[in-house]
Amino acid sequence: MYNNNGITYLEKYTKRQLGSIEDMSVTVEFINDERTEIYGHGMTDEEDGMGVFRNATMIGNFTKGYIDDMEIDGEIKRVCVGEGYLDYMRYKDFIDILQTRLENGERIEGSVEFSPPEGKDEIQYLYGFKNKGRIPIDYDYTGYAVLGIRPADKSAVVTEINESKNKEGFKIMDEKVLQVFVEDIKNTLIETNSKNNELNSFITQLNAAISEKDTKIAELNAKCKETEEALTEKDSEINEMRESAKELKEELNKYKKEKAVSELNSALERYTDKEKSYAKDEINAFNEDYTKVEVNAIIDKINAGIGAEAKKTQIELNAANNQMGDIFGYIDEAGQENDGVDFDDIFK
Numbered sequence: 001m002y003n004n005n006g007i008t009y010l011e012k013y014t015k016r017q018l019g020s021i022e023d024m025s026v027t028v029e030f031i032n033d034e035r036t037e038i039y040g041h042g043m044t045d046e047e048d049g050m051g052v053f054r055n056a057t058m059i060g061n062f063t064k065g066y067i068d069d070m071e072i073d074g075e076i077k078r079v080c081v082g083e084g085y086l087d088y089m090r091y092k093d094f095i096d097i098l099q100t101r102l103e104n105g106e107r108i109e110g111s112v113e114f115s116p117p118e119g120k121d122e123i124q125y126l127y128g129f130k131n132k133g134r135i136p137i138d139y140d141y142t143g144y145a146v147l148g149i150r151p152a153d154k155s156a157v158v159t160e161i162n163e164s165k166n167k168e169g170f171k172i173m174d175e176k177v178l179q180v181f182v183e184d185i186k187n188t189l190i191e192t193n194s195k196n197n198e199l200n201s202f203i204t205q206l207n208a209a210i211s212e213k214d215t216k217i218a219e220l221n222a223k224c225k226e227t228e229e230a231l232t233e234k235d236s237e238i239n240e241m242r243e244s245a246k247e248l249k250e251e252l253n254k255y256k257k258e259k260a261v262s263e264l265n266s267a268l269e270r271y272t273d274k275e276k277s278y279a280k281d282e283i284n285a286f287n288e289d290y291t292k293v294e295v296n297a298i299i300d301k302i303n304a305g306i307g308a309e310a311k312k313t314q315i316e317l318n319a320a321n322n323q324m325g326d327i328f329g330y331i332d333e334a335g336q337e338n339d340g341v342d343f344d345d346i347f348k
Contacts, residue, residue: 004152026146036093064082108157120138
């Protein structure tokens, strides 16, 4: 279902990326000065999310890629094939070794390298990234590394090396290498087993650390989920409380208005409609918004109106009395008005 790196290739998406195989590099990591023995990818570090393969040597390049049915390990399999050239003039001894190993029935294994497509920051996977069974759907093939140790994908193999001539007429891959070279490679690999064991131990430690981190991340995710659920529940409770407070406030305002109207009506009971008309504007304003007009202000306005009316009535009475005084005042025999000193009051 997936290779040792956890990758699952589907034909539908692999077809889309065939164009990026053209000019893709073929690389090795030589571990001896004679350039006949190889190790891994040649990766030294990582910069800006991309692997840096400073120890890798390019020994050829691909010219095309296609999908086909091929016999591998005695079985017909549906595979992605890359064809290209190896630089025989510069890496003759190594290429001869590869060809001899193939003729002797040995597997030459490697690893396909791919990266985010041009202009994008990451590889896109169907259903997202997962450690096992992730399906790349948008990526670029960038290289194929021939490996001397543990390949990630057992099916990423070199199937054949054919003899051909380059455009200058030089023969490529036409000589056999002596068995001693094969023995030298085996001896070198034995010598590097100790280093491999150290690397394996380090990898085991890293895997353990990663597993521990994954466990902690899972615990934190669970706690985050609990917190989110608790916050959601609290938000729901807060919304309910707000709705309840809103209803209570509306009821309270209704009660306050009814109480204020009752107080005003009670205070106005002793007044006639005419007297109430003195504060008509204030009463109307109170009915629209009882909070903007006080009952005492309305009563004061009515009382002021009543007082003004009473004063007006008194002035009219006084004026009438003055007129009566003119008719019934003191007069002397000569018909002149008297100041009342020497004559008796006519009403005695």
